[in-house]
Amino acid sequence: MSPADFRRYSLFYLGYYGALGAFTPYIGRWVVAQGHGGYVVGAVLGLWYGGRMLAPPTWSRWSARSPVPGHWLVAGCLLALLGFAALAGTTSAMSIFLAITWFALFFNAVMPQFEAMTLSALAHRSHEYGRIRVWGSISFLVVAASYGWLLDRLGEDAFVWLTLPWLALTVAAAWLHRKDRPHAPMQTSPVNPSAVGVESDPATSPAARPTGMPLWRRPGVRSLLLVTLLMQLGFGPFYVFYTLHLRAQGHDGTAVGLLWAIGVICEVAMFWLAPKLLQRFGAWRVMLTCMGVTVVRWLIVAWLGPSFGWMALAQTGHAFSFAAFHAGCMRRMAELFPERHDMVAAQGLLYGFSGGIGGVLGAGLASVAWQHGGGQWAFVAGALATLVGLGVLVATATSFRRTADA
Template sequence: MLPYWRLSTYYFFYFAFVGAFSPYFTLYLQAMSLTATEIALLMSLMQLMRILAPNLWGWLVERFGGRVTILRLSALMSLVGFAGFFLSTQFGGLLAAMAVMAFFWSAALPLIEGLTFSHLGADTHRYGSIRVWGSCGFIVAVLGLGQALDSVPIEAVLWVTASILAGILACSFTLPESAPPALERKPSSMLETLRRREVRALLAACFLMSAAHGALYVFYSIYLVDKAYDKALVGWMWTLGVAAEILVFMLMPRLTRRFSLRAILVFSFACAVLRFVLIGWGADSLAVLLFAQLLHGATFGAYHAAAIAVVNLWFPGRLQSKGQALYGSLSFGAGGMLGGLLSGYTWDSLGPEWTFTLGSGFALAGLVCLVRGWPASAPAETVNS
């Protein structure tokens, strides 16, 4: 029986953390008088650990099993690492706390995604109905904290985020382990899978899509506040993007019946090209920003749901944990780190407009990579709906 609510609750708290941490922790760091480069370096540690750690966790799961045990360890040590932010406001102390938290935090997403697909079995089209609760958690956190920060000190970010991490820890103890994957008659080879042209094209494109979002996740809140928008509106802008994402997750079963996963990904990349140009050069217009945020439904919602479904198909059985870890490492890890670090360098030297334009360029490169490396005629990738 599918543990729908236990998985959904974990996703709710996991992405509530993202909703409290990603938009507002940079504002806390700015209040501590850190430079743009220092902020980018700190935030990029999250992506750096997503490169290094998930493959270790994936190997441990493949070798020893115990996916839920590692999820619990991840939750506990993430909270321990985050506690370091209460102990220091100096860059060195913040760097150490971020490193510990990020190393263990990076284990969670590929493991919970793999666990979810294991429980879903053939019903992969139901993934969106579970993942949508993560988007709801994000909205609750980003909207509630955004409203609160107009009247409470910025240090409230720490207390709210720590409380959410404690909620993740509690949820991790409710998760049931899944049955091991059925043995394949002809076991898949990781190297053989990676030799496929379309697999390499997808992974490269995912790397570039995350790089395109680098400036958004590091500097978007700072950018809007510098444009004289208040923090409550910042929360609403993040909420609008995730509301669009929720709608897309709910529509994914219908979309995958009508369109191929490749077509959904191509459309998502095209939307990303447009989105970041609009943010960079149209931020003085609230209407333009609103439209750009609605595109988040495509640039993250449709993109992630389609990409992770393809990864699940192309890395079956015993390769599932490794495939999810590789996807997370290359996209959210390496791609996110490149985009975040470059944005920290260009933010002061070239300005926000060209920094977001660079993100659009990354999305365009990903679109070209996807279209040329994964021909429309290639077999692949229908999802049971």
């Protein structure tokens, strides 16, 4: 990949995750400012996660069949921008739902397509993916850390106008890819387990895999899907109400932004360390530790909310709750799906099941708990959901570790 291509691909990640850094922490705050309660906030985030379930597989299939996939990327980004722009001046719940549904469908659709474009462009230099993707983490960090302070000074209505420039940047970055042609499909070859710290195991070799069996029915897959769904369920209060909970506990916009930034910084640092941890301890032990840390994290957020120090400590747990857990899931996926064509389909299954279904259910759980007991009970509910997932992980230890720690 030439330096010019590196900049083209990095720019898209910069714009996309900059917009996400505004949306995820602050959409709930904006909805409340329009005069709505917890159920509407939960419904908005539920529609957002619902878009993750429906849009990516359909959009990826259509764009993959097109001789000009770059045109699909530009169209998706432009339609996402128009959907979000419809929020300007909107106050009724129904209008917000319609605009968010439109935005969620197209914004969630384009990233899986672009990820495939990036990996195809890198070809055998996929180890350089992190050098491109890190620009997304940088923009998310800057936006999440600063927009709380900006909204305190400019007012809640500025949220939409502060987010639109990042969406416009994604359109501009997508335009640079409008003439990209379909890349040759990658060879169907076994995934290299060492790329994610997986040791070779005869039980996970292609020859040992059942053929003709649906992916979700393979041994070990359903337990992994259930564990990841419950982990995502536990994250529901965090993604939906974390900013509102902190503000209710007396933290201003600057403090909220700093706390989000602490979590992202710890997440990035853990992604650098995760391969060594997985190589030493294996996916099962790492995921078990992550879920235990996450239970404690949500309880701290629930009961010690007024303390900035305790909230900062809880945010360091994002290194385990998100980064290390995600890395553990990727190692487990490499163990369960060594064939590359299976891995592509399995990633879609995992994304839709955990991020999609788990996200929708998590938003619903969070909104009900918030309405009946505020932030405290919402995060207690998140801790209980994670604890159930921890129990499932312990109960399936034998079958899990047969491949994970071989």
